[in-house]
Amino acid sequence: MxxxxxxxxxxxxxxxxxxxxxxxxxxxxxxxxxxxxxxxxxxxxxxxxxxxxxxxxxxxxxxxxxxxxxxxxxxxxxxxxxxxxxxxxxxxxxxxxxxxxxxxxxxxxxxxxxxxxxxxxxxxxxxxxxxxxxxxxxxxxxxxxxxxxxxxxxxxxxxxxxxxxxxxxxxxxxxxxxxxxxxxxxxxxxxxxxxxxxxxxxxxxxxxxxxxxxxxxxxxxxxxxxxPEKRWTGMFAFKSEAAALKAVVGLFQAGVNPSILEFLDRQSVGCAERYTGKKIFEGQPRSSILLIELDGCSVEVREQRKRLLEYMLEVAAAYREARSELQAEKLWQVRRTCSQSMFSIADTKLNEDVVVPIEKQAELIRYTLALKKEIGLATPTFGHAGDGNLHVHIMYNRASQSDAEKAQAGIEKLMQKVVDLGGVITGEHGIGLAKSxxxxxxxxxxxxxxxxxxxxxxxxxxxxxxxxxxxxxxxxxxxxxxxxxxxxxx
Amino acid sequence: MxxxxxxxxxxxxxxxxxxxxxxxxxxxxxxxxxxxxxxxxxxxxxxxxxxxxxxxxxxxxxxxxxxxxxxxxxxxxxxxxxxxxxxxxxxxxxxxxxxxxxxxxxxxxxxxxxxxxxxxxxxxxxxxxxxxxxxxxxxxxxxxxxxxxxxxxxxxxxxxxxxxxxxxxxxxxxxxxxxxxxxxxxxxxxxxxxxxxxxxxxxxxxxxxxxxxxxxxxxxxxxxxxxPEKRWTGMFAFKSEAAALKAVVGLFQAGVNPSILEFLDRQSVGCAERYTGKKIFEGQPRSSILLIELDGCSVEVREQRKRLLEYMLEVAAAYREARSELQAEKLWQVRRTCSQSMFSIADTKLNEDVVVPIEKQAELIRYTLALKKEIGLATPTFGHAGDGNLHVHIMYNRASQSDAEKAQAGIEKLMQKVVDLGGVITGEHGIGLAKSxxxxxxxxxxxxxxxxxxxxxxxxxxxxxxxxxxxxxxxxxxxxxxxxxxxxxx
The missing domain is CATH 3.30.465.10 (Uridine Diphospho-n-acetylenolpyruvylglucosamine Reductase; domain 3)
Structure with a gap:
């Protein structure tokens, strides 16, 4: 830079x-x-x-x-x-x-x-x-x-x-x-x-x-x-990103209609766990996570929860559901902590907001992991998996000219991959200067x-x-x- | 013409x-x-x-x-x-x-x-x-x-x-x-x-x-x-257009979220009744009608129906609800008959698709009745009252030069009234040639x-x-x- x-x-x-x-x-x-x-x-x-x-x-x-x-x-x-x-x-x-x-x-x-x-x-x-x-x-x-x-x-x-x-x-x-x-x-x-x-x-x-x-x-x-009269929040752990993102597809196939469906990769979860010094799912290896909210009238939520759990208990490694507003707030805190805690890796966060077809999110995550290896910078990713809208981050230290160059090259490759997957370079931030x-x-x-x-x-x-x-x-x-x-x- | x-x-x-x-x-x-x-x-x-x-x-x-x-x-x-x-x-x-x-x-x-x-x-x-x-x-x-x-x-x-x-x-x-x-x-x-x-x-x-x-x-x-898993259909009679359109506002205030909310004025109902030779609500004077559909999961529909009937039984003169798909189809037939039967009044139908704020629909109907008197042509009106989107028709016989001129003048006045009420001249048909x-x-x-x-x-x-x-x-x-x-x- x-x-x-x-x-x-x-x-x-x-x-x-x-x-x-x-x-x-x-x-x-x-x-x-x-x-x-x-x-x-x-x-x-x-x-x-x-x-x-x-x-x-x-x-x-x-x-x-x-x-x-x-x-x-x-x-x-x-x-x-x-x-x-x-x-x-x-x-x-x-x-x-x-x-x-x-x-x-x-x-x-x-x-x-x-x-x-x-x-x-x-x-x-x-x-x-x-x-x-x-x-x-x-x-x-x-x-x-x-x-x-x-x-x-x-x-x-x-x-x-x-x-x-x-x-x-x-x-x-x-x-x-x-x-x-x-x-x-x-x-x-x-x-x-x-x-x-x-x-x-x-x-x-x-x-x-x-x-x-x-x-x-x-x-x-x-x-x-x-x-909506009622909300329900649940958090699910998966052994891998691939398993979590397969479950996203599975949920839609099972007829679940979530109001929120957030994904966290293991890099993001790692940031949060190091930052807070606490494991999110005690007794589990580091997990990729889905955070899910259902809403609607109370019976609809009950029926949707049943449908969701029926599927998820087959595929998730662990789960936790909120039994109160306070507990729900605690679950959402996990998501927020991921975002803040990334700065413990490096001082600069490039926050992209790419979108790919929901079935291709697993392929995108495979790519972010390959990219991490290739450029030697962390690529923690989380986001709105229900829309295929993932925030891929590239973390680097501003003082290092070489890291900045690697980050720049990484972003360019990521964008090309997204377009190749039939996606779009920006799902919610817009073009402005950064994406021009x-x-x-x-x-x-x-x-x-x-x-x-x-x-x-x-x-x-x-x-x-x-x-x-x-x-x-x-x-x-x-x-x-x-x-x-x-x-x-x- | x-x-x-x-x-x-x-x-x-x-x-x-x-x-x-x-x-x-x-x-x-x-x-x-x-x-x-x-x-x-x-x-x-x-x-x-x-x-x-x-x-x-x-x-x-x-x-x-x-x-x-x-x-x-x-x-x-x-x-x-x-x-x-x-x-x-x-x-x-x-x-x-x-x-x-x-x-x-x-x-x-x-x-x-x-x-x-x-x-x-x-x-x-x-x-x-x-x-x-x-x-x-x-x-x-x-x-x-x-x-x-x-x-x-x-x-x-x-x-x-x-x-x-x-x-x-x-x-x-x-x-x-x-x-x-x-x-x-x-x-x-x-x-x-x-x-x-x-x-x-x-x-x-x-x-x-x-x-x-x-x-x-x-x-x-x-x-x-x-x-949506389930549907419910009901038809409600009102003594006047004003009463029916007041109920439209009241339904929203009561927290009803209809999937369809159709209004028929007494002119439209009259056309249908003359055409079929049958009264829509036996034993009632000629009524203005609301046709309502609710949808969602079955409990949601049940709860919405309860809320709707609680309000409507206070304000409607009569009602009928469908207990089967066949009965629902019969209720919708009423709406369709209105449209077809207007040609029994005259051979040409000008079908406008204006929109006004939902609270101003009663004022628009008062205007269509005043217009009917003024130009001497029928102005039967029905439409999507939940959106304020009313199909105002002006019926005339094409062979009569004088009727055609009256119809033309009527449409122009109607359009100006709609704009004055904060509405739009077309809600679903578009401009094309006719609205240009x-x-x-x-x-x-x-x-x-x-x-x-x-x-x-x-x-x-x-x-x-x-x-x-x-x-x-x-x-x-x-x-x-x-x-x-x-x-x-x-």
């Missing part, structure tokens, strides 16, 4: 910073922060690559967004939207400088419990919405691991996933309408708070997952569903060309989050910053 | 028919039909407006589609895709002539019961897929009323709905990946048979519902869910401009289904043809 610290954004051609800043201060002076601290805080996301913007605009109302976009458009200022900055890919980094549009103050929540629709500002924190809807007996399933911090605007811009997708789908599946502002400053409403809508071209879903490159989302109408070098592995040249032409159609001047998705960016060539973010627990 | 019979497609500027036809015959001679019968059959859909294409190309394999598009592109030939022609809006009519691309032979079905994913050709008939997946204990919920005839390519191109959307969502919610060909003949795969996928701009959902204007879909990967004059009611000028620029980006020569969605087309100025289509039951 090279040490070039890219602290200053590259200047786009047409930008006239002084003039643009003057006009911005005149229109929205009390929303504009230009101090070093504000600019640094808005310069990075969870990728920890920092590029300072010229200014941060903390809008307080949706109509201020149109003012900002008109100015950005007029002066050709790059504009990067920001919620909480939990993105893992650098999609919130203002890589070309310009302005960061901080939408976190747009945090109104309105819930219509009859229509089962919530209308939220882009800045609403995911967990805050979930708490409010659950108090009404309703449910908003998407649960990215950053949900205590991430904003719904960001979740929608990245089409966030999480653990419950295997039964409930991803963020996209819950978006009915989007309100926002186009690149030229025109307000838009794509979709409405209605359950059915087929009028005109569907730009709503085009914006979902576009990582702020096509328009600014200021509010959304979200579909809610009845809250692999776009051409995933998509054909005509596919990328047509995506670029759509980008051009919506953002002809290229002011919206420039540099993301399409321009291959080598994160490796840039130094990352050492900073503690609110969600860091180590 | 004027009598100009538009039997010949308008010639687009650049088309050189003779040269294009020669090249087509050379490349795909045995797929090309130019006889009058084939051209007529491909000239119309359920709107019954007929415009003859120059030729019909009955492709037998997906790679032939690329050949056709390359030629269409080279010679500037308008290209309209066709499945079964069940569209209600004229979206399958080759309004500018050119070639009709008949995809109905692409009818392969592959089902992966473990991953719960079906891969289907665009020409697969919806009901055929449903039968195959249900035999495996799986379920593909989208159920447009044309499902025995409609193809999945058409369902996806129009984002078809149906009765089960209130619980299960629309076609879009079940599409994981799309395979097809871009306007320039390049093949594409947007999305894959995977449960999570966030790589690049989401052109998959842009194509869904784009009515063949952005690309040709040849195959799709569809999400399947476990088949109302696009500007629904969308702002900048919204339409950006939709047009997206169309331009994907189809720069404008060869894909030209004339649809964006160009206001007055169906009224064109004579409809009198033809019996396979799904006509009168």
């Amino acid at each position: 090279k040490t070039k610290k890219s602290k200053k954004g590259a200047k786009p051609k047409s930008i006239n910073v002084a003039k643009a800043m003057k006009a911005l201060r005149k229109r929205l002076g009390d929303r504009v922060a230009e101090d070093d601290n504000s600019r640094f805080n808005a310069s990075l996301d969870n990728l920890r690559l920092s590029v300072l913007p010229h200014a941060v605009i903390q809008v307080q109302a949706a109509d201020e967004v149109a003012v900002v976009l008109k100015l950005a458009n007029k002066y050709g200022v790059p504009l990067t939207c920001r919620g909480a900055g939990t993105s893992a890919t650098g999609s919130a980094v203002p890589i070309h400088g310009g302005w960061v549009l901080d939408l976190s103050a747009l945090n109104r929540i309105e819930i219509n419990p009859v229509a089962r629709i919530a209308t939220v500002g882009a800045g609403v924190v995911t967990a805050d919405l979930q708490a409010q809807v659950e108090a009404l007996g309703l449910f908003f399933p998407p649960d990215p691991s950053s949900k205590k911090y991430s904003t719904l605007g960001g979740n929608i811009a990245c089409n966030a996933g999480g653990m419950r997708c295997v039964k409930y789908g991803v963020t996209r599946d819950y978006v009915l309408g989007l309100e926002g502002v186009l690149a030229d400053g025109s307000p838009f409403q794509f979709g409405l708070p209605l359950k059915k809508y087929v009028s005109g071209l569907n730009l709503r879903d085009l914006l979902i997952g576009s990582e702020g490159t096509l328009g600014v989302i200021t509010a959304a109408n979200l579909k809610l569903i009845p809250k 070098p692999f776009m051409a592995m995933q998509h054909t040249a005509p596919e990328i060309a047509v995506m670029r032409s759509v980008k051009q159609a919506l953002d002809p001047l290229g002011i919206l989050n420039p540099g993301k998705i399409f321009d291959p960016f080598e994160v490796w060539d840039h130094e990352l910053v050492d900073v503690t973010l609110p969600w860091d627990h180590r | 004027k009598t100009k019979k538009s039997k010949k497609g308008a010639k687009p500027k650049s088309i050189n028919v003779a040269k294009a036809m020669k090249a087509l015959r050379k490349r795909l001679g045995d797929r090309v039909a130019e006889d009058d019968n084939s051209r007529f059959n491909a000239s119309l859909d359920n709107l019954r407006l007929s415009v003859l294409p120059h030729a019909v190309i009955q492709v037998q394999a997906a790679d032939e589609v690329a050949v056709v598009l390359k030629l269409a592109n080279k010679y500037g030939v308008p290209l309209t895709c066709r499945g079964a022609g069940t569209s209600a809006t004229g979206s399958a009519v080759p309004i500018h002539g050119g070639w009709v691309l008949d995809l109905s032979a692409l009818n392969r079905i592959e089902i992966n019961p473990v991953a719960r994913i079906a891969t289907v050709g665009a020409g697969v008939v919806t009901a055929d897929l449903q039968a195959q997946v249900e035999a495996l204990g799986l379920f593909f919920p989208p159920d447009p009323s044309s499902k025995k005839y409609s193809t999945l390519g058409g369902n996806i191109a129009c984002n078809a709905g149906g009765m089960r959307c209130v619980k299960y969502g629309v076609t879009r919610d079940y599409v994981l990946g799309l395979e097809g060909v871009l306007a320039d003949g390049s093949p594409f795969q947007f999305g894959l048979p995977l449960k999570k996928y966030v790589s690049g701009l989401n052109l998959r959902d842009l194509l869904i519902g784009s009515e063949g204007t952005l690309g040709v879909i040849t195959a799709a990967n569809l999400k399947l869910i476990p088949k 004059p109302f696009m500007a009611m629904q969308h702002t000028a900048p919204e339409i401009a950006v939709m047009r620029s997206v169309k331009q980006a994907l189809d720069p020569l404008g060869i894909l289904n030209p004339g649809k969605i964006f160009d206001p087309f007055e169906v009224w100025d064109h004579e409809l043809v009198d033809v019996t289509l396979p799904w006509d039951h009168r």
Whole structure:
């Protein structure tokens, strides 16, 4: 990893910073922060690559967004939207400088419990919405691991996933309408708070997952569903990853419909066991683990549990089920510990979020083990096995140039393997900067060309989050910053 | 309704028919039909407006589609895709002539019961897929009323709905990946048979519902869910539409989660009762009706039924529940009879598919009754009250110029009312030709401009289904043809 610290954004051609800043201060002076601290805080996301913007605009109302976009458009200022900055890919980094549009103050929540629709500002924190809807007996399933911090605007811009997708789908599946502002400053409403809508071209879903490159989302109408009455959690040990992943397939064949189906490989379990000094399954050799949640009405859960145990007791080496919320919480703690404890191996974690067909996960794990041998770096892997969405990690120490090079080579090989298996290079993080070098592995040249032409159609001047998705960016060539973010627990 | 019979497609500027036809015959001679019968059959859909294409190309394999598009592109030939022609809006009519691309032979079905994913050709008939997946204990919920005839390519191109959307969502919610060909003949795969996928701009959902204007879909990967174990059907009578629609709101408040929730107004019920000569609820005055289905595991259905009846017995005037599949079928027959029997009032039915917020349905019905008085034409209405998606019909006799004018004026007023209520002019049919004059009611000028620029980006020569969605087309100025289509039951 090279040490070039890219602290200053590259200047786009047409930008006239002084003039643009003057006009911005005149229109929205009390929303504009230009101090070093504000600019640094808005310069990075969870990728920890920092590029300072010229200014941060903390809008307080949706109509201020149109003012900002008109100015950005007029002066050709790059504009990067920001919620909480939990993105893992650098999609919130203002890589070309310009302005960061901080939408976190747009945090109104309105819930219509009859229509089962919530209308939220882009800045609403995911967990805050979930708490409010659950108090009404309703449910908003998407649960990215950053949900205590991430904003719904960001979740929608990245089409966030999480653990419950295997039964409930991803963020996209819950978006009915989007309100926002186009690149030229025109307000838009794509979709409405209605359950059915087929009028005109569907730009709503085009914006979902576009990582702020096509328009600014200021509010959304979200579909809610009845809250499942009951939950059940169980944890199962297997002698090998192959056995655990075979059981994933077997569960579906047995007609089990889990709300969560998480997999942990033995490397991940080893990290957790070393970190806590305790074995997860006492008396067992180190195991690969499946963590499973069932939900629904109580009889449905009972029937599903019976079906699940009937199958699992044949194939698992050991198991434990939660008999209370507290015990369930303890089981989930195992999963969380795996993630944190990896830093005991090395100081840097490359967290990929690849997806392969669920039947091919065992082959992917065989590959991560071969890769571990080949590059000499740990490749602990866990993830959402019910979706085939595995977080493969490559752990290395940043100070070692040679380890960094091995990690980089490893990621490239992994991505190619995933595509060869019929998978996708990103299942929930998005492309941002970190995955941009692999776009051409995933998509054909005509596919990328047509995506670029759509980008051009919506953002002809290229002011919206420039540099993301399409321009291959080598994160490796840039130094990352050492900073503690609110969600860091180590 | 004027009598100009538009039997010949308008010639687009650049088309050189003779040269294009020669090249087509050379490349795909045995797929090309130019006889009058084939051209007529491909000239119309359920709107019954007929415009003859120059030729019909009955492709037998997906790679032939690329050949056709390359030629269409080279010679500037308008290209309209066709499945079964069940569209209600004229979206399958080759309004500018050119070639009709008949995809109905692409009818392969592959089902992966473990991953719960079906891969289907665009020409697969919806009901055929449903039968195959249900035999495996799986379920593909989208159920447009044309499902025995409609193809999945058409369902996806129009984002078809149906009765089960209130619980299960629309076609879009079940599409994981799309395979097809871009306007320039390049093949594409947007999305894959995977449960999570966030790589690049989401052109998959842009194509869904784009009515063949952005690309040709040849195959799709569809999400399947476990088949609900049990169903329950009940029918409830109310003294007024207002009472029935108040009960719809009340049911949601009571925590009922119906899989189907259909509403019939008294005009519709009157049609059915006159047609069959039998009262639906013996001993009751003519009633507005709710038809409700619950599904799930048997205990869930039992618990939901209890909750539903507790509420409904307080507010409904009468009810009947099905104690067998046969009895359930009889209840559904009531709904179907309403649709058919409307032709006893007049020979022409304008079938709108508007959506309003569910709490505003009573206001919409008050409006349809006021409209009935105002224009002197019947406005029987039924539909998917759980989604706020009501089929408002205006019945008139085609021979009467004055009635036709009243019907036209009525539709325009209805559309404006729907938009004023916060609704959408089309919930499941799409825009096609029939709704094109109302696009500007629904969308702002900048919204339409950006939709047009997206169309331009994907189809720069404008060869894909030209004339649809964006160009206001007055169906009224064109004579409809009198033809019996396979799904006509009168």
